[in-house]
Amino acid sequence: MPNCLPPFTNTFCVLLAGGKGTRLHELTASESKPALPFAGGRLVDFAMENAARSGLRQVLVATQYQSAGLAAHLHRRWSARFPGGLQLRDGAVTPPGYCGTADALRANLAEIARSGADTVLVLSADHVYRMDYRPMIARHLASGSKVTVAADTAPLDRASSFGVLSAGPQDAITGFAEKPARPAPVAGDPGRALVSMGIYVFDRRWLETVLANPAMNGFGHATLPLAVAQGAAQLHRPEGEGFYWRDVGTLDGYRLAHLDFLRGAAAMPFPPPHDWRCPPQARLAAARGTVLLPGASLGEGVRLARSIVAPGVHVPDGLVAGRDPAEDAGWFRTTTAGTVLITAPMAERWREAHARRRAPVVWRPCPGLQEA
Numbered sequence: 001m002p003n004c005l006p007p008f009t010n011t012f013c014v015l016l017a018g019g020k021g022t023r024l025h026e027l028t029a030s031e032s033k034p035a036l037p038f039a040g041g042r043l044v045d046f047a048m049e050n051a052a053r054s055g056l057r058q059v060l061v062a063t064q065y066q067s068a069g070l071a072a073h074l075h076r077r078w079s080a081r082f083p084g085g086l087q088l089r090d091g092a093v094t095p096p097g098y099c100g101t102a103d104a105l106r107a108n109l110a111e112i113a114r115s116g117a118d119t120v121l122v123l124s125a126d127h128v129y130r131m132d133y134r135p136m137i138a139r140h141l142a143s144g145s146k147v148t149v150a151a152d153t154a155p156l157d158r159a160s161s162f163g164v165l166s167a168g169p170q171d172a173i174t175g176f177a178e179k180p181a182r183p184a185p186v187a188g189d190p191g192r193a194l195v196s197m198g199i200y201v202f203d204r205r206w207l208e209t210v211l212a213n214p215a216m217n218g219f220g221h222a223t224l225p226l227a228v229a230q231g232a233a234q235l236h237r238p239e240g241e242g243f244y245w246r247d248v249g250t251l252d253g254y255r256l257a258h259l260d261f262l263r264g265a266a267a268m269p270f271p272p273p274h275d276w277r278c279p280p281q282a283r284l285a286a287a288r289g290t291v292l293l294p295g296a297s298l299g300e301g302v303r304l305a306r307s308i309v310a311p312g313v314h315v316p317d318g319l320v321a322g323r324d325p326a327e328d329a330g331w332f333r334t335t336t337a338g339t340v341l342i343t344a345p346m347a348e349r350w351r352e353a354h355a356r357r358r359a360p361v362v363w364r365p366c367p368g369l370q371e372a
Contacts, residue, residue, distance in 0.1 A: 010116070010117050010118050010119060011056060011117055011119040011120070011121050011137055011201075012058060012060070012112050012115045012117035012119070012120050012121070012204075013051050013056045013058065013059045013060070013120075013121045013122075013123065014059075014060050014061075014062060014104075014105060014108065014112070014120060014121070014122050014123070015044075015047055015048070015051070015059055015060070015061045015062065015123045015124075015125050016062050016101055016104055016122065016123065016124055016125060017032065017034040017044060017061050017062060017063050017067075017070060017125035017126075018032070018062055018063050018064030018065055018067070018091055018097075018098055018104060019032070019033050019034070019064075019065065019125075019126065020032070020033065020065040020066075021033030021036070021126065021249065023249050023250045023251070024036070024249070024250070024251060024254060025251065025333050025341065026310065026333060026341060026343045027251075027254075027308075027310060027341065028065075028066070030066060031066055031069055031070075032063070032064075032065050032066045032067060032069070032070050033065075033125075033126045033249075034070055034125035034126045035066075035069045035070035035073060036126075036254075037293050037294050037311060038128065038248075038257075038258065038261075039258060039261040039262065039278075040278075041271060042070075042073055043125065043126045043127075043128065043248065044070065044073070044074065044125045044126070045077070045271040046127065046128050046129060046130070046271055047123045047124065047125050047127065048074070048077075048078045048081070048271070049130075049271035050123075050129070050130065050131050050132070050133060051082075051121075051123070051133070052078070052081040052082065053132060054132050054133040054134050055134065056082070056121070056133070057082060057083050057084030057085075058082055058084030058085045058086075058087075058115065059078075059082050059085075059086050059087070060087045060088075060089060060108055060111060060112070061074060061086070061087065061088045061089070061125070062089050062091060062098065062104040062105075062107075062108060063088055063089070063090045063091070063092075064090060064091040064092050064097050064098055064104075065092070067088075067090050067092065071088050071090075074086065074088065075088075087111070089107070089108055089111070091104060091107065099217050100217035100218040101122075101217075101218055101219050102211060102216050102217050102218055102219055102222060102223050103217045105120075105122065105207065105211060106211040106216075109207075109208055109211060112204060113204070113208070117204060118203070118204050118205075119137060119140065119141065119201060119202070119203065119204060120201070120202045120203075120204050120207060121133060121137065121199075121200070121201050122199070122200040122201075122202065123198070123199055124197075124198035124199070126247075126248065126249065127197065127198060127245060127246065127247055127248070128244075128245070128246045128248055128257050128266075129197070129243075129244060129245035129246065129268075130244065130268045130269070131150075131199075131238050131243075131245075133199070135236075135238075135239065136148060136150060136199070136201060136236045136238075137201055139234075139236055140201040140234075140236070143234055145203075145232055145233060145234045146202065146203045146206040146227055146230070146232035146233070147200060147201070147202055147203075147206075147223075147224065147227040147232060147233040147234075148200065148201040148233070148234050148235070148236050149165065149173060149196050149197075149199070149200055149224070149233060149234075149235050149236065150196070150197040150198075150199035150200070150235070150236050150237075150238060151165055151167075151194050151195060151196060151197060151235045151236065151237060152194075152195060152197050152237070152238070152243070152245050153186060153189070153192040153193065153194055153195065154192065154193055154195045155191065155192060155193075156183055156185055156190070156191055156192055156193050159180075159183035159192075159193035159195055160179055160180060160181060160182075160183055161179060161247070161249065161250070162179065162193075162195035162196060162247065163176060163177070163178050163179065163195060163196035163219075163220045163224070164176070164177045164179075164180055164183045164184060164193050164194065164195055164196075165194045165195065165196060165235055166184055166194070167194060167235055170234070171234050171235045171236070171237075172231070172233070172234055173224075173227075173228050173233040173234060173235050174228065175228065176196075176220075176224050176225055176228050176233075178218075178220030178221055179220070183195075194235070196220075196224075197238075197245055198247070200219070201236075206232070210223060210226060211223075242267045244260075244266050244267055244268050246260070250335070251308060251333070251335050251339045251341055252335055252337045252338075252339045254291075254308065255289075255291050255306070255307075255308050255339050258286075258291040258308075259286055259289060259291065262278055262282070262283065262286040262291070263286060279292075281297065281298060282296075285298070285304060285307075285309075288304060288305045288306075288322075289305055289306045289307075289322070290304040290305060290306065290307040290308070290309070290322070291307070291308045291309070292309045293308065293309060293310055293311040293313075294311050294312070295311050295312035295313075296309040296310065296311060296312065296313050296314070296315070297313075297314050297315070298314075298315045299314065299315055299316050299317035299318070299319070300317045300318070301317055301318045302315050302316075302317065302318065302319050302320075303319075303320045303321075303323070304319075304320075304321050304322055304340075304342075305321070305322030305323055306322040306338045306339055306340060307321050307322045307339070307340040307341070307342060308339065308340070308341045308342065309342050310341065310342060310343040310344065312344065313342060313343060313344045313347055314347070315342060315347055316347060316348075316350065316351040316354075318354065319342075319347065319350055319351075319354075321340045321342060322338070322340050325338065328340050331346055331349065331350045332346050332350075333346070
């Protein structure tokens with residue numbers, strides 16, 4: 001990726017970090033999705049490092065669900081990296097809060113306008129990737145488009161989880177479908193679809209005009225289809241051989257992306273400053289497709305495959321998971337693709353039930369009877 005481009009001081013960055021992450025189930029019961037641990041850091045660190053490396057001076061983070069831990073982390077780790085300011089705007093402060101991605105932008109348009117920026121970069125806080133945003137911003141400004149969408153390809157059988165794009169000449173976006181049941185394949189590559197990465201560059205004045213309509217509450221179902229209909233949207237494909245981008249919105253995606261890092265398959269560094277070293281027990285677990293989140297530990301005789309052990313959980317002696325789907329489903333959260341999530345209540349329930357099964361039978365004489 002080119003590093004010779006200057007920083008775009010007239011670009012305002014908004015990081016959307018309010019999502020609950022319902023498809024991660026118990027992992028996000030008490031923590032927002034962007035604040036979830038990931039290989040020694042947090043998911044949000046990837047977008048924040050990308051923004052800092054791209055020379056962006058100011059970032060507004062729109063938070064909402066379980067935001068306390070995320071806010072503390074952002075202030076502690078990232079405030080010094082943005083000389084123009086790191087602002088956190090919590091939608092939960094004013095009920096009913098942000099009602100969708102577009103509404104989060106609408107609620108903060110006055111702050112964006114006060115910055116004097118003509119261009120708005122909008123990021124998702126829960127994707128794993130490394131990207132310099134400057135080429136995308138430069139291309140957006142040169143093209144005169146109102147919206148530029150970063151895009152990558154995904155296997156066709158998993159593309160229904162994304163916004164799927166169709167492109168014409170000069171990368172003009174000719175079609176957009178939000179999580180379609182039957183994604184359209186890329187021309188010449190029937191096994192893959194072109195999907196939105198959740199990274200957008202908007203012309204601020206166009207965005208203000210569009211968001212004046214209160215019905216525009218989501219990018220996928222309203223804002224982007226309007227831009228496509230107006231012929232005002234183009235796509236941007238990130239450069240670089242072996243480019244790595246993963247949406248970790250499901251238990252399967254979260255586990256597999258973790259394993260890419262633990263096994264060195266991601267071909268990208270951790271966001272600095274980062275002195276994390278994978279503990280030996282976690283590295284051994286990764287060899288069997290299992291991820292141990294911070295503070296997790298394994299008892300004697302534990303055998304896990306394709307599992308996620310939630311933070312701080314001690315897996316009791318003898319527990320086996322990831323080998324028998326029917327047995328796993330009786331105790332743990334499981335997915336159709338075979339990922340098993342083990343939380344503290346699940347592990348304790350398993351331990352109590354199996355302790356009763358293993359309890360020795362103690363003979364006691366009935367009252368009033370004498371041994372012969």
